[in-house]
Amino acid sequence: MSPAQVSRQHNPLRDPRDKRLPKIAGPCGLVMFGVTGDLATKKLMPAIYDLANRGLLPPGFSLVGFARRDWSEQDFGKIVHDAVKAHARTPFREEVWRNLAEGFRFVPGTFDDPAAFDLLAETVADLDASRGTGGNHAFYLSIPPGSFSTVCEQLQRSGLSEPSRGSWRRVVIEKPFGHDLASARQLNAVVEGVFPPDAVFRIDHYLGKETVQNLLALRFANQMFEPIWNANYVDHVQITMAEDIGIGGRAGYYDGIGAARDVIQNHLLQLLALTAMEEPVSFRADHLRAEKEKVLSAVRIPKDLARATARGQYAEGWQGGEQVVGYLQEKGVASGSTTETYAAVRLEIDTRRWAGVPFYLRTGKRLGKRVTEIAVVLKRAPHLPFNDTATEELGQNAIVIRVQPDEGVTIRFGSKVPGNQMEVRDVTMDFGYGRAFTESSPEAYERLILDVLLGEPPLFPRHEEVELSWQILDPIEDYWARQSRRLDQYASGGWGPRCADELMARDGREWRIP
Template identity: 85%
Template sequence: MKPAKVTATDNPLRDPRDKRLPKIAGPCSLVLFGVTGDLARKKLLPAIYDLANRGLLPPGFSLIGFARRDWEDQDFGKIVHEAVRAHARTPFREEVWRALSEGFRFVPGVFDDDAAFDLLAETVHELDEQRGTDGNHAFYLSIPPGSFSTVCQQLERSGLTHGEGDSWRRVVIEKPFGHDLKSARELNDVVESVFPADSIFRIDHYLGKETVQNLLALRFANQMFEPVWNSHYVDHVQITMAEDIGIGGRAGYYDGIGAARDVIQNHLLQLLALTAMEEPTSFTADALRAEKEKVLAAVRIPKDLGKHTARGQYAEGWQGGEHVIGYRDEDGVGESSTTETYAAMRLDIDTRRWANVPFYLRTGKRLGKRVTEIAVVFKRAPHLPFNDTETEELGQNAVVIRVQPDEGITMRFGAKVPGNQMEVRDVSMDFGYGRAFTEVSPEAYERLILDVLLGDPPLFPRHEEVELSWQILDPIEKYWAKQRSIDQYPAGTWGPTSADAMMQRDGREWRMP
């Protein structure tokens, strides 16, 4: 069955080099390890259906599930159907579903089972013959990092890591990419021992968000921003990822990992690199990575980590009109746990552009609202020809890039209040992507999965970026590990008082999103 017809106007993943044509993956299949997990059910499987519904997958596209379940192909199809019905973003269309589900296969087994991987290899070869996948297969490891080594070795043993002729084999790895620099290097050695570096796709779903990519457009497509994007005009930068939820059922993963490893090492340091990078020579993967790596290599951590970092743990409190329990009362968390659910730090970038401009990063759970944003806060005007009383409500100019939930850009500047007197007050000019464009922004995993199948790598960090990020975070984690206690903050607030004190020492304060 032919894929649904898609026009450039309703396809958010169209090829920017030709606005008439969408980017459609060629013949291929996706092998998904971890099909029973929440990520697969809520994100990956719905994203695959949405890509098919947009006409961006080839007619013979096939999906193979691998898990420790006594399922047949049709049982796997029911699981996918339930996930699609519950979480897909595009309307359900029976004809699209029928065409897609014809390519579903399921292989039961565990990761150390040679026979299961031999069956997987047979299934892949059958798809090449029956569905025309042409030897092109991606392996998505939505599994705990501790199992990466076993799965990669099994894929190599069963002959699945290398295609023949022009065919390709790719592996997709979900974060975390290790828990420190040493483990990240060990993980990289394992994966690169069986897959070439350009066939490894490290998924950071934040880099698939449309607004993150529009940060590059904001900077480099507009003459009005780039001339002031430097230490001559910028006072400081705040990068925030706040969540209003607790850990839910993730205690087994989260306790002992904490907010900094879970979010700052990957998401926020990537946002820092995109905000601070120099203009790349092109938007190819190598050019983008080169500029991001320069930024990460130039990051300097504070000398006094006690004054310029903060961490905390949410206590019981009120959120959205509901009383919620504290972190230590969550199922699976010990009553003496010192794992942080809030982390903040000051970082500096030793380059000419950013000399003496601090970057403040913060993330936390059970905070005042759900928001991710980058706020570039500018210096005050060197001279104001007004009386103090006329500008007492005037703050600093700022450009705020909202990554989620309401993607857009806000500019804050001073304007005269209507009336007979001269009074200047802050106002905001707001741009929302949802209001400005008729195209629907693709969900992050739609974009990233399609890029994997296309072999388009600009949004995926290489191991050099991962290791540089751990080099930044490791000393801070070692310092925190020596602390015997951790600050508490009531759920529904904006974090511990130590985070506010950190900013006050620098004569600044956190933005209220």
């Protein structure tokens, strides 16, 4: 059997019965904690409906909501209905909704109420009998990390975490996975003290995005990219997640957390690992994780953090034709807060492939546009047989993977301008998912929830990756915490503080404007 055949045989993302058909979850149910939050109503509930509408959930699928509300099951059904109507990706179909709604249950209670969890255990057992869920249940903790310990202990005490023979129980937790290395280790100890590691699914929704997964296909399915994906040809890599919104009503969560903990520690370092990792033996979860962990272990933090990091806060300004307030004027933000809304870092990876290639990571709120991208910027050609005037508008070749919102890939290269003279200018060749495929891309949470129900773990980071990411960020956060000067301000609608531009200018480079 050839290596390619072996890889196809063990690819967990492929249904062995038919390469064209997606996998369908077997008998199961989902218990959702935090059903009153924005994540549940805007993402999770619509994703569950979309999965059902696509025929990817079993007929007896059940959804149990748990919250401190005096709701009946009809009230809970109305909440889900409204969320689906407002945010579902696929069209609303009455017959799909009716079948799905038959499996809705609601359990009122608080996280520290043993009686509520005993009632939850009875509800789950009843669903096994009435809906045929077979003892297979996932517990989605869409709640603050401070409540993880209490909920996990209650799940263990009530017997909900323990599967019967031949069934499974899984737990899903959302970021943040701690606020530093010590708290991440403590959190991991709590969760994995109740559920075995293979039953713990840590959600990083960026890993469920189609374009992030396409990064693996781009690199390893095409001969044209991999030979140049190294320090011999790559000048530097920029990984950007820019948002055009402020913190909204999230001051209680965001103030004290900041852009680096909120985005760099998880999303951007995961994108860095996928961009820089070696080819895995297969797409099995353990093989993918092994390669990502090697990259994160090899990340080198610069000694001079004053020159290799930048941060700032958005000030008032104009965005989208509207005047907006600055971060310090946002409701709920502490006066004189030193929480950054923009963060940028320069990292290097001490491997043979990437030695000497800087990776620039940046994220910020109230920037010029909403965009997430990975830009692999190539070195200039060693010799240009043209006059200087012929190439004065020629930049560096680049391969840009657009993660959101316009998913696709752009390749920038030089081409002759039509005319009698030799003039070379940058042009782009563009691939967009929406134009190239008739199939619409599923939302990230659709993919991730289905993978939880299937028990497919490739897209979920294990605690080793989480801890390695904190080992990278903690020294940077410690350095920032010792700084007494006021954070640099940047105008809303711009592209960040001046210190971020200076970070790049020291290396003779500049940020891409997406």
